[in-house]
Amino acid sequence: MADGVALGFSMEPLSVALVNILPSRNIPKELDSSRKFKQILSSIKEIGLIEPLSITPVIKKSEHHMLLDGHVRLVAMRDLGYVDAQCLVANDDEGYTYNSRINRLSTxxxxxxxxxxxxxxxxxxxxxxxxxxxxxxxxxxxxxLKGICPEAAELLKDRQFSTDIARVLRKMKPTRQIECAELMVSANVVTVSYAEAMLVATPVEMLVDGKKPQKLTGVSKEQIAKMEREMGSLQAQYKLVEQSYGRDVLNLVLARGYLVKIFENQAVSRCLFQEHPEVMAEFEAIVKTVTLEH
Missing domain, CATH: 1.10.10 (Arc Repressor Mutant, subunit A)
Incomplete structure (x- = not known):
């Protein structure tokens, strides 16, 4: 392919002298006494730098880079006497690009x-x-990740979650692990209680040991059966929404553009306001939509 998606960062770390890395924000005076700083200082001292710093390309007419992420690590390395550090160089030198898109360290x-x-x-x-x-x-x-299928791990790779979720998923067969991971991510509820509820609602044939787990406290057999049906239905609904999401968003964008043009016609706007105020209110709500991101 001639055209592709541009990478935000270099693929390979680059060794950069610490004196040439400039912080992009002020370092708090009380940083040295914070628990987080002491942990990072101790970690780098014992293990070394595991996660590279993130920096901009060289600033014009200088040898300096602006630091995008890793301020605490930078201070710790300087305190420990490091001369240089492994860094990932951003292809876009705007701090906004990095800070608005990078996720914190996932589980x-x-x-x-x-x-x-x-x-x-x-x-x-x-x-x-x-x-x-x-x-x-x-x-x-x-x-x-022991006992977790690669597909389920891929779905959860950018999430922060309790290690007990992995314990629950291990009791399910790979296909069910993937289904549960999809449901948790889609619902944005990656919690142990939600995973355990799905475990209880999992059919016996989709469990590793072929035995139903102990029921949740206060949940009857009828409620568990209902939960199984609802989980299956929810899975199907998410699949349908996933398939139609792109088309629905496109239709909404086109509709909004059309309504904007209609509202530019004062005669039409006045007629809608006088004859169909409830419809006008709905149209205005669509037009006022600023972003479709969630």
Whole structure:
């Protein structure tokens, strides 16, 4: 393909001298005493920099780059005596582009970083000490994707969620894992309680051990059966909405453009206002739509 989607960042990290990286915002004076800073300082000291800094291309007529993300890491590395750092260079030098589109570290990204650190020889116990968490949390995050099919992991890769969700998904077969992940992401409810409710509503043949889980407290067999039917129906509805979403949005954009032209005609607008005020109110609501993003 001659044309493609431009990448926002370079694919390979670049080693850049810290003296040539300029912060894009003021660093709080109390940063050195914050718990977050101490954790990052300890982590970099023990493990090294795992997540590269994000910077702009070289500023014209200088050797400097503007820092887009990683201010705390930059301060910590300077305090530790680092001379340079691995950086990802943005193809667009506007901080807005990065900050408005990047997601904070997701649960699966955290899992991958922990696995990477352990592969480098850092023990789980040492990681727990560095990050000031219980070792059980490190062990759970280490084995996060064990028993989770790649398709379900892909659906959840940009989300922050409890490691207990993975525990619930492991009890389901891959097809059901994907269905549940799709439902949680579509409904924007990636919680343990929602996952457990779907587990209870999962047919026996779609469970790994072929046994129905214990029922939720206060939920009868009839309610569980109803939940199973509703979950199946909800899955089908989401599929239908997903298929028609693009077409519906396009129709709405075209309709809005048409209504804008109609309202430019004062005679038509006056007639609608006088003869069909309720219709006019609906049309105005469509025209006032500023964005279709959600």
């Amino acid at each position: 699966i990204q955290e899992h991958l970083m922990i696995r990477r650190a352990i592969e480098r020889g850092v023990s789980p116990q040492r990681l727990a000490e560095v990050l000031s968490v219980d070792i059980s949390q490190i062990l759970k995050k280490m084995s996060l």
